[in-house]
Amino acid sequence: xxxxxxxESLALVEAAREKNIAFEPARMTAEQKEQVLSTxxxxxxxxxFETLTVGPNKGEKVPKELAATLQAHSRITAxxxxxxxxxxxxxxxxxxxxxxxxxxxxxxxxxxADVMIVTKLRMGDANxxxxxGGIQAADKPNDSPAIHFVDAFGGGHFSAKRDLLAKLVCDxxxxxxxxxxxxxxxxxxxxxxxxxxxxxxxxxxxxxAAKDYSGAEIMRTLRDEVLNRGITVVDFTAAIELILxxxxxxxxxxxxxxxTKELLVAKAKTVIIATGGAGRMHYQGxxxxxxxxxxxxxLVLGYRAGAKLLYAETLQYHPTGAAYxxxxxxxxxxxxxxxxxxxxxxxxxxxxxxxLETRDVxxxxxIRECSERGNGVDTGNGQAVWLDTPMIEKIGGExxxxxxxxxxxxxxxxxxxxxxxxxILIYPTLHYQNGGLDIKVNGETTNVKNLxxxxxxxxxxxxxxxxxxxxxxxxxxxxRNAGQHAAAVAKETTVGKLTxxxxxxxxxxxxxxxxxxxxxxxxLLPNYTKQENI
Amino acid sequence: MENTVNIFLFGKKYxxxxxxxxxxxxEYAGYQLVRGCGCRNGFCGACATLYRIKGQHELKAxxxxxxxxxxxxxxxxxxxxxxxKQVYDMEKITPTEAVMMQLYPEIYACVGCNACTKxxxxxxxxxxxxxxxxxxxxxxxxxxxFDCVMCGVCSSRCPAGISHxxxxxxxxxxxxxxxxxxxxxxxxRVREINDGTFTELIExxxxxxxxxxxxxxxxxxxxx
Numbered sequence: 187x188x189x190x191x192x193x194e195s196l197a198l199v200e201a202a203r204e205k206n207i208a209f210e211p212a213r214m215t216a217e218q219k220e221q222v223l224s225t226x227x228x229x230x231x232x233x234x235f236e237t238l239t240v241g242p243n244k245g246e247k248v249p250k251e252l253a254a255t256l257q258a259h260s261r262i263t264a265x266x267x268x269x270x271x272x273x274x275x276x277x278x279x280x281x282x283x284x285x286x287x288x289x290x291x292x293x294x295x296x297x298x299a300d301v302m303i304v305t306k307l308r309m310g311d312a313n314x315x316x317x318x319g320g321i322q323a324a325d326k327p328n329d330s331p332a333i334h335f336v337d338a339f340g341g342g343h344f345s346a347k348r349d350l351l352a353k354l355v356c357d358x359x360x361x362x363x364x365x366x367x368x369x370x371x372x373x374x375x376x377x378x379x380x381x382x383x384x385x386x387x388x389x390x391x392x393x394x395a396a397k398d399y400s401g402a403e404i405m406r407t408l409r410d411e412v413l414n415r416g417i418t419v420v421d422f423t424a425a426i427e428l429i430l431x432x433x434x435x436x437x438x439x440x441x442x443x444x445x446t447k448e449l450l451v452a453k454a455k456t457v458i459i460a461t462g463g464a465g466r467m468h469y470q471g472x473x474x475x476x477x478x479x480x481x482x483x484x485l486v487l488g489y490r491a492g493a494k495l496l497y498a499e500t501l502q503y504h505p506t507g508a509a510y511x512x513x514x515x516x517x518x519x520x521x522x523x524x525x526x527x528x529x530x531x532x533x534x535x536x537x538x539x540x541x542l543e544t545r546d547v548x549x550x551x552x553i554r555e556c557s558e559r560g561n562g563v564d565t566g567n568g569q570a571v572w573l574d575t576p577m578i579e580k581i582g583g584e585x586x587x588x589x590x591x592x593x594x595x596x597x598x599x600x601x602x603x604x605x606x607x608x609x610i611l612i613y614p615t616l617h618y619q620n621g622g623l624d625i626k627v628n629g630e631t632t633n634v635k636n637l638x639x640x641x642x643x644x645x646x647x648x649x650x651x652x653x654x655x656x657x658x659x660x661x662x663x664x665x666r667n668a669g670q671h672a673a674a675v676a677k678e679t680t681v682g683k684l685t686x687x688x689x690x691x692x693x694x695x696x697x698x699x700x701x702x703x704x705x706x707x708x709x710l711l712p713n714y715t716k717q718e719n720i
Numbered sequence: 721m722e723n724t725v726n727i728f729l730f731g732k733k734y735x736x737x738x739x740x741x742x743x744x745x746x747e748y749a750g751y752q753l754v755r756g757c758g759c760r761n762g763f764c765g766a767c768a769t770l771y772r773i774k775g776q777h778e779l780k781a782x783x784x785x786x787x788x789x790x791x792x793x794x795x796x797x798x799x800x801x802x803x804x805k806q807v808y809d810m811e812k813i814t815p816t817e818a819v820m821m822q823l824y825p826e827i828y829a830c831v832g833c834n835a836c837t838k839x840x841x842x843x844x845x846x847x848x849x850x851x852x853x854x855x856x857x858x859x860x861x862x863x864x865x866f867d868c869v870m871c872g873v874c875s876s877r878c879p880a881g882i883s884h885x886x887x888x889x890x891x892x893x894x895x896x897x898x899x900x901x902x903x904x905x906x907x908x909r910v911r912e913i914n915d916g917t918f919t920e921l922i923e924x925x926x927x928x929x930x931x932x933x934x935x936x937x938x939x940x941x942x943x944x
Binding site: 213216307308310311315316323324325326327328330331332333335336337339340344348349352355356359360362363366367368369370371372374376377378379380384389390391396397399401402403406407410411413414416422444445475477478511512513514517518592593596597600601711713714715716 | 739740741744747748749750751752753754755757758759760761762763764766786787788805807808809810842843862866867869870889892893894895896897900901902903904905906907909910913918921922925926930933934936937938940941942943
């Protein structure tokens, strides 16, 4: 139930619903997309970016908040720990216990390596758990990896590293098969045919889902498999600095117990950074759909040790974050809501765009509707537009919402909004880090030996924008890939003398560049407490 | 002054804005959370919480990130609960009733008190899915338990010591792997890719100039 303030607009939305369902909005031309992006997308607000003056990406622009955390002090100095007496020794050290980290762990273990996962919260506290909509794979007869490639390459503004993208799309069906073999449930017809839908920017219906708990279903299954295999998991423990060996290869990490603050040393033959995204950096003050620990840690660890970033200046703002009620402000409203037929409607009850443009174009269009065009609904906490969910029941039949998007029904239902009968208010929310550490096809960083990266911490797979359903895919494809290669490399690796010299080197570079800062990094967790901690 | 309510965090009183969730109210009060906070969106089960409203008898359970504070709420978080997770090899398991008897025999000690269902933070019919598991009806157990976030509140209330979320996890994996219908078009496509059916097409895309790729993208046919 909505309060009085929304009544007038709500009546217009309801009155126009039948007409809006029948209305087929045109897709934008390439020029129209370019225009709306350059005027309204947050990535184009130049005063929100800062040029890095230190490190491998010196001279490049990144969001101000990221620059501050990249060009910050380490939490430790080299003499804080004793590298000659490691607390843990393993073949493959995986930093991060989300989808990419667990997929990597399973494959490295399968390859016979000794594996250890370290994660600052619990295994499964990750954006993977919250991915609702689905996972792409070109496995239908009218589809092919080549068509998938073109969709993703175009959607990413022709900037993806093509060798990475080719691997993503060609390994996609096998990724789905692998997950099915592990026992992940997918929505299927009685004959086994996958129920697939469109996502924004797809030209074929290739979105596979497990209701709107797609990521949760994948994550809990991978977590269960890690536990079944007896892989070592050290939880509530963050990696705060990489350890290199005397030859400059990654050889472990300094760890910190999140509760006791105890420092520990993990020595490894290869290291996989699978630390995920950065939504909790709240770039440009945006709310986020991300989990509590999404603070760009892996980018900081890698950057300080000399690894290069790619496209760190591009973020994804999911067009449909919950804008009302305030308790769920910024929470993800899955794109699947639009895949199932709900359209975006402004305060006058007008459909103002095709609902399945790519995410960056859709987000920019929503921002335009709420700013320049003045067609937003005032929520008391900002502007928003309607996402007309009752359309889904009219198109798909009664019961479709409960069957296909139960999490959404539950999330709004807790606040008295029945999305089967009432539309919801949305506004873009910070959702995904398009950029990250630069890798080769085997998952290893381009310039630090034995340092692998998988998942959202990687840059370049998607280019400067990512399609829905290609992230769950990427954590599986590149998670497995990193695990396999890290295990193989570990077999041939003899670790040299451990060192943390890069910390002092980076400090010296900060001093040379005249950077004066009190910030330490990685950030590890956001601080939402009312008062400053003493 | 905005509308506020009094809540009791582990028995201690705090006055907080009425529109906050339990989680954001704790932060408002000054807690920097490490335990009991994960996705903040109702998917991960990290923030299981028990509460009782002053003057009421009933003990309620919820996810702290999904529940608004109320006046007189006495709150105790349950950031961890010792569930029993049995270890098994998915490749060797058989999808029969015997599996449950072997791995989670305590489910047969269910006394039917329904405390699990009453406590479920996702409003699932927990006792019903345990009943399905007892009968070896894994497909029904999987469906009934699908929205489980494994927060463990059900198990904290169970006199029989059942680890409901882990039972359901096993049922879903068995269902996904062995009972759900196989997918022919998926198997076909994996085979085609392994046979190199698309190799030339992909290689051609790797070589094309950006302008050619733009042309391909902007003129591609979009399935209705």
